[in-house]
Every structure is written in structure tokens, then in C-alpha cells.
Amino acid sequence: MIRNIIFDLGNVIIEGTHSSIIMKLANNEEERNFIKEKFLTSPEWNLMDLGKITNDEAIIEIQKRNDIKLKELIEISLHKWYENIVVNEDIVDVARKLKLKNYNIYVLSNMAKATYLHLKDIEFFKLCDGVVISAYENVKKPDEKIFKILLDRYNLK
Numbered sequence: 001m002i003r004n005i006i007f008d009l010g011n012v013i014i015e016g017t018h019s020s021i022i023m024k025l026a027n028n029e030e031e032r033n034f035i036k037e038k039f040l041t042s043p044e045w046n047l048m049d050l051g052k053i054t055n056d057e058a059i060i061e062i063q064k065r066n067d068i069k070l071k072e073l074i075e076i077s078l079h080k081w082y083e084n085i086v087v088n089e090d091i092v093d094v095a096r097k098l099k100l101k102n103y104n105i106y107v108l109s110n111m112a113k114a115t116y117l118h119l120k121d122i123e124f125f126k127l128c129d130g131v132v133i134s135a136y137e138n139v140k141k142p143d144e145k146i147f148k149i150l151l152d153r154y155n156l157k
Helices: 018-025 029-040 043-049 055-065 068-084 089-100 113-119 144-153
Strands: 004-007 104-109 130-133
Parallel strands (some): 104 130
């Protein structure tokens, strides 16, 4: 019998995609391409999700490698990223209904510490019986180690 439900955050609890946030942050096609190609695919983005570097360290490293005129865009993009995150209230409502039916709710997500700290007080997390965020574990999906962490930590089968 299923008693435990594991949610991801990106494109599940957090609505939209990186592209929708980029559209809000960038003023033109050059800036959109820059954020997509030099920021989201940077080694630093991955390192933030792994908890190896902070957002501010990522900004410095990305700025070192890129055009001076886009330096400010890097900083603005990372600091304003969180303001543009939208919680999918329909899925939170699903989680609320599952909780009322006595299901256990867990989270397993690839996410930087700063992003989690920004989101940790939303209602959805109050419904959760456990949370595993990649940046705190220094491993991310699809590595099976992070799944094992969740299962072992909360004694799930």
C-alpha cells in the first residue's frame, strides 16, 4: 500500500520553467541568450545545486569569464531569480488533500541553498514529513545516492 508521496520542486511545486523566469529578467534577446547559455549552463549553477559554492561565489566566477557589459545582468539575474519564482498552488492543494488522507509527503529536489532558504517557509513545506535538497547533501539527481539518502533518512521502502 502506498503511504508516501515524494515531490520534486522544479516544474511541480515551483511553477513554470527557467525560460519563463528569464523572460522576466532579460530586456532583449541578447540578454535572454546570455542568461540561458552563460548562466544556467555554467559549471557554477551545477556547483550551487551541489552546495559546493554560494550564489555570490557563482556570480564572481561567472562575471570573470564574461563580457563586462553583462556583468550587472549576472548579479541581477541571480538575486532577482527568487522574486520570480511562482508556487503552483494547484499542486500545493493536491498535497494538502493527500495529507488529509494521511499520506506522508516528502521532497527530493536539486536546488541551491539560497533558493531553498527563499522557499522554505511556503505552506507546502509545512505539509512535508521530510525534505532532501541536493545542496545540503552535496549530491544531486539523477545520482542514486540522493534517492538512498531520502529513503534511509526517513525509513522509507
